[in-house]
Amino acid sequence: MSATYRIAAIPGDGVGPDVVREARRVLDAVADRDGFEIAWRDLTAGGVAIDAHGVALRPEDLEAAGDCDAILLGAVGGPKWDDPDAKVRPEQALFALRGGLELFANLRPVTVHPALIASSPVRRELLEGVDLLIVRELTSGVYFGRPSELRQAAEGRVAVDTVWYSEAEIRRSVVLAFELARGRRRKVTSVDKANVMATSRLWRKVVEEVRADFPDVEVRHQLVDSCAMLLIRQPAEFDVLVTENMFGDILSDEAAVLAGSLGMLPSASLGERRTEHGRFGLYEPIHGSAPTLAGRDLANPLGTILSAAMLLRWSLGREDAAAAVEAAVAAALDGGARTADLLPAGGPTDGLREVGTTAMADAVLAALAAAQPVAGGAR
Numbered sequence: 001m002s003a004t005y006r007i008a009a010i011p012g013d014g015v016g017p018d019v020v021r022e023a024r025r026v027l028d029a030v031a032d033r034d035g036f037e038i039a040w041r042d043l044t045a046g047g048v049a050i051d052a053h054g055v056a057l058r059p060e061d062l063e064a065a066g067d068c069d070a071i072l073l074g075a076v077g078g079p080k081w082d083d084p085d086a087k088v089r090p091e092q093a094l095f096a097l098r099g100g101l102e103l104f105a106n107l108r109p110v111t112v113h114p115a116l117i118a119s120s121p122v123r124r125e126l127l128e129g130v131d132l133l134i135v136r137e138l139t140s141g142v143y144f145g146r147p148s149e150l151r152q153a154a155e156g157r158v159a160v161d162t163v164w165y166s167e168a169e170i171r172r173s174v175v176l177a178f179e180l181a182r183g184r185r186r187k188v189t190s191v192d193k194a195n196v197m198a199t200s201r202l203w204r205k206v207v208e209e210v211r212a213d214f215p216d217v218e219v220r221h222q223l224v225d226s227c228a229m230l231l232i233r234q235p236a237e238f239d240v241l242v243t244e245n246m247f248g249d250i251l252s253d254e255a256a257v258l259a260g261s262l263g264m265l266p267s268a269s270l271g272e273r274r275t276e277h278g279r280f281g282l283y284e285p286i287h288g289s290a291p292t293l294a295g296r297d298l299a300n301p302l303g304t305i306l307s308a309a310m311l312l313r314w315s316l317g318r319e320d321a322a323a324a325v326e327a328a329v330a331a332a333l334d335g336g337a338r339t340a341d342l343l344p345a346g347g348p349t350d351g352l353r354e355v356g357t358t359a360m361a362d363a364v365l366a367a368l369a370a371a372q373p374v375a376g377g378a379r
Contacts, residue, residue, distance in 0.1 A: 004037040005277060005316050006068040012046040013090060014289025015299035015357075016074020022301035022361035023072060023308040026328075029365055030312070030321045041068055045093035046076030046289075056093035062100045065282075069275045070315035071097070072308060073284035078291040098138050103269040103282055105173045106136040107180075107310075108252040110235075112259055115333045118344040119260030122232060129236040130258055133184065135177040136248025138269060140169045141199070143245050165199040165244065170206045172272075177242035178214040187218045187239035191227045191247055203244060224251070231255055252286055261341040262287045263300030266307035268314055278317040283307040297356035300339040302329055305364060324371060331367035332360065 009024060011017035024040070031038050043061045050056055056076070065071050076090040097103065112120065112130045120127060142148075145162030152158075174190070181188045190207045192200035204221055211219045222230070224247045230237070231251060235258050243251065256262040269282040285303030293299045306329060313322035333342075336352045339360050343352065355363065 002036050003277075004039055005070070006039045006041060007311070008041045008043050008065040008068040008071040010043045010045045010065070010071060010073045012074040012076040012093075012289065013048055013078050014075055014291040014294045015287075016046070016076070016289055018074075018294065018297070018299045018357050019285065019301040019304040020072060020074040022357060023304040025361055026305050026325060026364055026368065027072075027308050027312075029368055030325055033368065034318070034321050034324070036318070036321075041065075045073075045097070046090040047078055047081045049093065050081060050088055050090065054088065056088060056090050057096045062096060065097065066101050066280075069277055070280065070311045071282040072304075072311060073097075073282055074304065075284070075287065075289040077289050080291075095144070097282055098269060099144075101280070101282070102139075102271040102273065104137065104139045104169070104272075105176050105270050106134075106138050106248065107268045107270065108134040108136065108248075108255075108265060108286060109310075110134065110252075110255045110258055110265060113264075113330060113333050115330075116260035116264070116342060118349075119338075119342050120258060122235070122258055126233070126235060127258060131184075132235065132238040132255070133180060133240050134248055134252045134255065135173060135180065135240060135242040136252065137165075137169065137173040137242075137244050139245075140165050141245030163197065163199050165202060167202065167206055170203050170244075171210060174207050174210045174242055175213075176270075177240050178210060178217055181217050181240040182214070185239040186216055187220070189220045189222050189227070189238055189241045191222050191224050191241055191243035191251065193224050193247075194221070195223060199244070207242075227251065228254060232257070256286065261300060263303050263339065263341050264306070265303050266310050268307070268310045270314065275315065278313075278315045281311065281315050283311040283315075297358055298340060299357045300341050301357050301361050302339075302364075305329060305361065324368060325364075327371060328364045328367035331371075332363035335363060335367070337363040 011020040045057045081090050110132050112127045142163045145164045148161045150159045192203045194200040194204045265286045267286050273280040309322045309325040312318040337355050
């Protein structure tokens with residue numbers, strides 16, 4: 001009897017529905033090829049949920065998402081809901097999913113496909129050997145600090161945001177980073193601003209305590225401003241970076257230029273919870289909703305398709321299928337398919353062809369169909 005996996009699909013706003021649709025096609029195809037089934041649960045979150053229900057995420061949709069083996073998310077937000085005085089905002093859905101489902105760490109791998117080196121503004125010689133993983137703490141920091149508000153004072157308007165971190169919140173993300181480094185090149189770079197911020201000084205102390213349990217892992221502390229520079233000047237020197245919420249948000253977007261486009265990068269948000277198949281998680285591309293591209297067959301679906309590959313690996317225990325999807329993406333790129341964001345400056349060159357969202361996914365599906373299933377099934 002074939003295995004059946006339950007996946008919640010949350011398309012969200014802007015190009016979210018466009019890219020989730022294509023990732024679902026790829027997941028369904030690899031399931032059919034490798035002999036397992038996917039039971040999809042369609043849910044609503046973000047701006048569309050505000051329009052339909054008055055909230056960014058309904059409690060019943062949060063509960064339904066938690067009952068699945070994994071979640072595939074597109075993107076949330078857009079100008080329609082950008083009123084700075086609004087009490088309800090699309091991004092509240094992300095905070096509710098991460099906090100409500102106890103997803104404390106976001107994994108953002110950054111690799112450079114050889115065929116996309118020309119798409120990156122970074123010099124070719126700096127991109128050789130780039131293979132890094134950013135571990136971003138998700139549940140605390142300035143995004144969750146209270147108070148966070150605009151106030152009226154005698155001197156006029158003032159605003160306050162509070163940064164908060166507990167030892168336990170730091171430790172669980174740091175431990176995960178060290179564990180992941182053991183399966184890679186055994187190098188951890190901890191990124192902070194310890195020369196200025198008290199939370200960063202606590203962060204550094206916890207890293208020093210955790211490193212005692214991982215004597216086989218090399219550890220380096222890096223201030224966030226210098227790290228931002230080194231990510232471009234010496235990207236191949238990094239293995240695993242671990243950092244707090246806001247720093248990780250910024251640095252991972254910066255690292256997208258290495259891969260050629262923000263549209264190429266996947267992510268996985270994980271917690272401690274295990275299902276019968278793997279580690280429960282939420283998977284999404286790191287790009288935003290790009291509302292000007294929505295519904296126009298222009299968005300790059302590869303970040304979402306690669307997020308689906310991470311879903312297969314981490315939450316479903318299907319290393320075979322995950323590797324097949326990643327190989328199919330590589331084959332599609334080797335075959336010359338490029339969405340507009342992946343074209344070198346100046347437009348298409350010999351051997352490249354510009355394609356839309358659906359055609360890019362078609363190229364991945366064609367490569368997947370041409371490859372043979374990997375023996376061994378789930379791990």
